[in-house]
Amino acid sequence: MPDAILLDRLRAAVDAAFDEEVRFLQELVRFPSLRGAEAPLQDWMHRQLGAWGYAMDRFSLADVPLASHPKAAPMVDADPARSVQVVAAHRAANPTGRSLILQGHIDVVPEGPAAMWTHPPYAGVVRDGWLYGRGAHDMKAGVAAMVFAMDAIRAAGLEPAADVYLQTVTEEESTGNGALATLLRGYRAEAALIPEPTGHTITRAQTGTVWFRLKVRGVPVHVMVAQDGTNAIMSAYALIQALYAHTKTLNQAARANAWYGAMQDPIKFNPGIIRGGDWASSTPAWCEVDCRIGLVPGTTPEEAMRAVEQVVKDAARGDAFLANNPPEVVFHGFQTDPYVLEPGSEAEAVLAAAHAAVHGGEMPARLSTAVNDTRYYGLYMGVPGLCYGPKGEGAHGFDERTSLADLKTCTLTIAAFIADWCGVREAG
Amino acid sequence: MPDAILLDRLRAAVDAAFDEEVRFLQELVRFPSLRGAEAPLQDWMHRQLGAWGYAMDRFSLADVPLASHPKAAPMVDADPARSVQVVAAHRAANPTGRSLILQGHIDVVPEGPAAMWTHPPYAGVVRDGWLYGRGAHDMKAGVAAMVFAMDAIRAAGLEPAADVYLQTVTEEESTGNGALATLLRGYRAEAALIPEPTGHTITRAQTGTVWFRLKVRGVPVHVMVAQDGTNAIMSAYALIQALYAHTKTLNQAARANAWYGAMQDPIKFNPGIIRGGDWASSTPAWCEVDCRIGLVPGTTPEEAMRAVEQVVKDAARGDAFLANNPPEVVFHGFQTDPYVLEPGSEAEAVLAAAHAAVHGGEMPARLSTAVNDTRYYGLYMGVPGLCYGPKGEGAHGFDERTSLADLKTCTLTIAAFIADWCGVREAG
Numbered sequence: 031m032p033d034a035i036l037l038d039r040l041r042a043a044v045d046a047a048f049d050e051e052v053r054f055l056q057e058l059v060r061f062p063s064l065r066g067a068e069a070p071l072q073d074w075m076h077r078q079l080g081a082w083g084y085a086m087d088r089f090s091l092a093d094v095p096l097a098s099h100p101k102a103a104p105m106v107d108a109d110p111a112r113s114v115q116v117v118a119a120h121r122a123a124n125p126t127g128r129s130l131i132l133q134g135h136i137d138v139v140p141e142g143p144a145a146m147w148t149h150p151p152y153a154g155v156v157r158d159g160w161l162y163g164r165g166a167h168d169m170k171a172g173v174a175a176m177v178f179a180m181d182a183i184r185a186a187g188l189e190p191a192a193d194v195y196l197q198t199v200t201e202e203e204s205t206g207n208g209a210l211a212t213l214l215r216g217y218r219a220e221a222a223l224i225p226e227p228t229g230h231t232i233t234r235a236q237t238g239t240v241w242f243r244l245k246v247r248g249v250p251v252h253v254m255v256a257q258d259g260t261n262a263i264m265s266a267y268a269l270i271q272a273l274y275a276h277t278k279t280l281n282q283a284a285r286a287n288a289w290y291g292a293m294q295d296p297i298k299f300n301p302g303i304i305r306g307g308d309w310a311s312s313t314p315a316w317c318e319v320d321c322r323i324g325l326v327p328g329t330t331p332e333e334a335m336r337a338v339e340q341v342v343k344d345a346a347r348g349d350a351f352l353a354n355n356p357p358e359v360v361f362h363g364f365q366t367d368p369y370v371l372e373p374g375s376e377a378e379a380v381l382a383a384a385h386a387a388v389h390g391g392e393m394p395a396r397l398s399t400a401v402n403d404t405r406y407y408g409l410y411m412g413v414p415g416l417c418y419g420p421k422g423e424g425a426h427g428f429d430e431r432t433s434l435a436d437l438k439t440c441t442l443t444i445a446a447f448i449a450d451w452c453g454v455r456e457a458g
Numbered sequence: 459m460p461d462a463i464l465l466d467r468l469r470a471a472v473d474a475a476f477d478e479e480v481r482f483l484q485e486l487v488r489f490p491s492l493r494g495a496e497a498p499l500q501d502w503m504h505r506q507l508g509a510w511g512y513a514m515d516r517f518s519l520a521d522v523p524l525a526s527h528p529k530a531a532p533m534v535d536a537d538p539a540r541s542v543q544v545v546a547a548h549r550a551a552n553p554t555g556r557s558l559i560l561q562g563h564i565d566v567v568p569e570g571p572a573a574m575w576t577h578p579p580y581a582g583v584v585r586d587g588w589l590y591g592r593g594a595h596d597m598k599a600g601v602a603a604m605v606f607a608m609d610a611i612r613a614a615g616l617e618p619a620a621d622v623y624l625q626t627v628t629e630e631e632s633t634g635n636g637a638l639a640t641l642l643r644g645y646r647a648e649a650a651l652i653p654e655p656t657g658h659t660i661t662r663a664q665t666g667t668v669w670f671r672l673k674v675r676g677v678p679v680h681v682m683v684a685q686d687g688t689n690a691i692m693s694a695y696a697l698i699q700a701l702y703a704h705t706k707t708l709n710q711a712a713r714a715n716a717w718y719g720a721m722q723d724p725i726k727f728n729p730g731i732i733r734g735g736d737w738a739s740s741t742p743a744w745c746e747v748d749c750r751i752g753l754v755p756g757t758t759p760e761e762a763m764r765a766v767e768q769v770v771k772d773a774a775r776g777d778a779f780l781a782n783n784p785p786e787v788v789f790h791g792f793q794t795d796p797y798v799l800e801p802g803s804e805a806e807a808v809l810a811a812a813h814a815a816v817h818g819g820e821m822p823a824r825l826s827t828a829v830n831d832t833r834y835y836g837l838y839m840g841v842p843g844l845c846y847g848p849k850g851e852g853a854h855g856f857d858e859r860t861s862l863a864d865l866k867t868c869t870l871t872i873a874a875f876i877a878d879w880c881g882v883r884e885a886g
Contacts, residue, residue: 142744241739302738311854
């Protein structure tokens, strides 16, 4: 645990820069950094962090050998060359402490119909202690926290006594390839912290995720000769229902899971996008549904994918239209392993101590039914991947918002964690 | 019935120009005259028919007082000012015969996935006696037939002894406003023939059609907290299922219908277009479904519309998501009365005689479960609206095609009908 005097210095620095931190987060939110459109934000980030003295690296997914890695996920609707990553390095002279990666994703999911937002999704409106906007909570607040945690150390007249990499990545919401790309670029450290908005809890485990697209095709006819139900939209629905039934079966089996056994229905299936047909008076010839399904620790994405294929195949047999027009399953994104942060790591203990120093009491743990990028560190690099961050509401929904009071305490917690994990020295 | 000598003159003229007629139809098919994109074809038609000596009139739906007519249908996704109509008038000096409107629509429905076509949908490929393409059958073949029927009369050294209007219209596939616009422009005649591809049958009756768009909206959440089924896509499906059940009830009642009682399920419900959601890992916040539903003679579009609204309202009450997020029903196209061509008109008798002269035997009658534009003449103008035309396959489907042998006999039949209805004189 950082000593009380150091903590006070850091707290004073966080407090002093907090208005600036809020403005920084507002700037982040004002970039509509949807998938495929993250580059302007990343260019801005590159200039900002460069101006603050970091050694900068900027590269796209096309600059790393993504295809060579077994855990790279397919990118069907996005261009790797336009997906820009940024790494800002603090390289310590004669490092004496433990190195650290601080990473956050800056891609956001679509905001949906604008009319359903109380405040415009990319305005960064602050009201009653909350900052609103798509990505404010998931996870630009965490990015602001990690950047200003480092800034607080410097503002306190200190510097980390080890290498620290501040990384902003893309593709967290669709494949994970952004985080993977930083590893393929060669970045390593003795621990990684990703400040996803966990509400000051440590993420003990996360489920895996698989994305797939159902493609139904068939021969349409004029509606005047159509019989009820023999159309691509209705056949897609039959597949969706079969997948809901499959999910129910999976959740029954998950009751025996070591980590998720006590949770009601940890495996989420979601038909998230649908599009089909061209004309109200033509029987639809095609329908596509983009889906996600989860998987619990102890199972693999490959198993989940084979099961989805089998369910679709079996359901097609029982549908008049599909039996003659077999549907396709295209895996077009996430193929993510579940990840458990095994208790007992030194990194977690240091984070828990920082949490206790700022918040008082034990750091709570949570089980997540969504993915985050820490899996790359924990599963494939052998270093603890800590997922811990600020507090907010409305991830992937309307009126997404982050609590500014919690942003401040989280920034201080991360500063304290950096100070203790890396060590600090008076800046020269 | 036209006398045998006249029929031989017409037959020789149709035969002589048939290669040209096929090329004309190919030209028509090569225009992708989808809704909103009909103007280039209409401009070409205007030049062609103008060059052949007709008095030409070209106007858009914005040039007529559409809104003033109680039977105008809403146009939600199309601009009236871009929807061009063409009328080519043969004005007889000292007319002695009966005037006639020959009308065809040149709008086509979307072609769907190109990969599902054997021949490209807008290439106009001729193979084994068929001409392929979107609209070849529905109803550009009919347009070619009516244009070359008039041409055959002229090529035979004759001219109709009454006014004849050749009209090419839009919006037949979505509202009917194109045909209505010609009436609002002031065009009238003592009979109207629309050579939809009926396979040489007279259309005795047509069902009405109503288009509507279901709009489901709701508050989405991250999939990690979603419960099964509480999403806009699944709620839209609940509405669709309720509408299928409603259609079943309507078809049971239709067993007592004077015209359609013997037909199995004359009322067709079709969910034709669906779109919803923005992200595989976000619970969809919105879903829209474009639908059509039919109605049998004896019922009105207003009754059908009120019934759809009631079904949606009732279904929403039983759905967890919709109960809190009431869906909308938007009527965005067809609001079409059913139409029965009452047997016994002189116009039909003349057409039957022409049919008998060319094909031998009685002209068969059919009941249609789709709309055509003859209703404007029969229901609101008090003149017989005859729907009779060539033969083909694949309306609104893939590999749509028209039979060239039937195109030729149909052209001759229409020429014989014109000659008998209008009378002919040797051209001066």
